[in-house]
Amino acid sequence: MRLIVAGASGRMGRALIRAVAETEGAELAGALERPGSEHLGRDAGELAGAGPLGVAVTDDALPLVAAADGLLDFTAPDATVALAELAAQARIVHVIGTTGFASAHVAAIEAAARHAVVIRSGNMSLGVNLLAALVRQAAKALGPDWDIEILEMHHRAKVDAPSGTALLLGQAAAEGRDVSLAEQSVRVRDGHTGPRAEGAIGFATLRGGSVVGDHTVILAGAGERVELSHRAEDRMIFARGAVKAALWGFRRKPGHYGMADVLGLHEG
Numbered sequence: 001m002r003l004i005v006a007g008a009s010g011r012m013g014r015a016l017i018r019a020v021a022e023t024e025g026a027e028l029a030g031a032l033e034r035p036g037s038e039h040l041g042r043d044a045g046e047l048a049g050a051g052p053l054g055v056a057v058t059d060d061a062l063p064l065v066a067a068a069d070g071l072l073d074f075t076a077p078d079a080t081v082a083l084a085e086l087a088a089q090a091r092i093v094h095v096i097g098t099t100g101f102a103s104a105h106v107a108a109i110e111a112a113a114r115h116a117v118v119i120r121s122g123n124m125s126l127g128v129n130l131l132a133a134l135v136r137q138a139a140k141a142l143g144p145d146w147d148i149e150i151l152e153m154h155h156r157a158k159v160d161a162p163s164g165t166a167l168l169l170g171q172a173a174a175e176g177r178d179v180s181l182a183e184q185s186v187r188v189r190d191g192h193t194g195p196r197a198e199g200a201i202g203f204a205t206l207r208g209g210s211v212v213g214d215h216t217v218i219l220a221g222a223g224e225r226v227e228l229s230h231r232a233e234d235r236m237i238f239a240r241g242a243v244k245a246a247l248w249g250f251r252r253k254p255g256h257y258g259m260a261d262v263l264g265l266h267e268g
């Protein structure tokens, strides 16, 4: 499968190039960066520490998309929406790891998914997607008397909050309780907040240092607490998940899929 990596010089872009290079059945067909990037023209493999791959970083998406089978995209919301339109026109698989979308971005991605395979997840690791299934089960089993709080910590350069993973875990908890996350979520607390709202799903965000990604879902009952955690130690877990998703999506029918589809984690 011929794959393009967007945001090739980014933290994830470099990991994705290495993941494509190490995966049988995948081949690097292009590496994209924004116009003006200091990395344009460089060999993508050398940029990523994978050795020369004979693919130069470019800002010209059109010819790449026309000749590829899939696009791995961990960039930024506006860039992802523009790439979704191109991927849909070319009917190639678009794997989206980007987070921090507003509802208008999601609507544009859903429109693109009517024409091509889109696989989007706030976290492409096996561990977090298994954790989401466990959170859904715990929220359902423990019921509304147990308060749910989601704590996440990431490196100092992360620009969006709560993380895509925290929102994914919040969604799993809401599904377990059969409530709407949008109606129950409390994303910020400050000042005289009053007591905790009944049924709330709370989020807390920490930023600092080089933390790849830590998430804990706390279910707090009267006199006891259950904590379900995941700690990412290496960005390759996300990159390998993204390549796996692209291979899974190749020649599948158009639609908006998630990692639970790729990993077969849908349970009752």
Ligand SMILES: NC(=O)C1=CN([C@@H]2O[C@H](COP(=O)(O)OP(=O)(O)OC[C@H]3O[C@@H](n4cnc5c(N)ncnc54)[C@H](OP(=O)(O)O)[C@@H]3O)[C@@H](O)[C@H]2O)C=CC1
Pocket: 006, 007, 008, 009, 010, 011, 012, 013, 033, 034, 035, 037, 074, 075, 076, 078, 079, 096, 097, 098, 099, 100, 121, 122, 123, 124, 125, 164, 238
């Ligand atoms: N779903 C998952 O499993 C994971 C998701 N992520 C998400 O992936 C995204 C990227 O993370 P990370 O690699 O750490 O971030 P980086 O900032 O290191 O990389 C982002 C890359 O995208 C490029 N980019 C940004 N905006 C544009 C644009 N408008 N047009 C073209 N290129 C653009 C950046 O270029 P420039 O530097 O020039 O701005 C950069 O090369 C984030 O949303 C993050 O939350 C991260 C890890 C795992």
Ligand SMILES: O=C(O)C1=N[C@H](C(=O)O)C[C@H](O)C1
Pocket: 099, 122, 123, 154, 158, 162, 163, 164, 165, 166, 212, 213, 214, 232
């Ligand atoms: O920006 C990051 O680094 C990460 N972003 C994703 C998120 O928002 O959850 C996934 C991972 O935790 C790393």
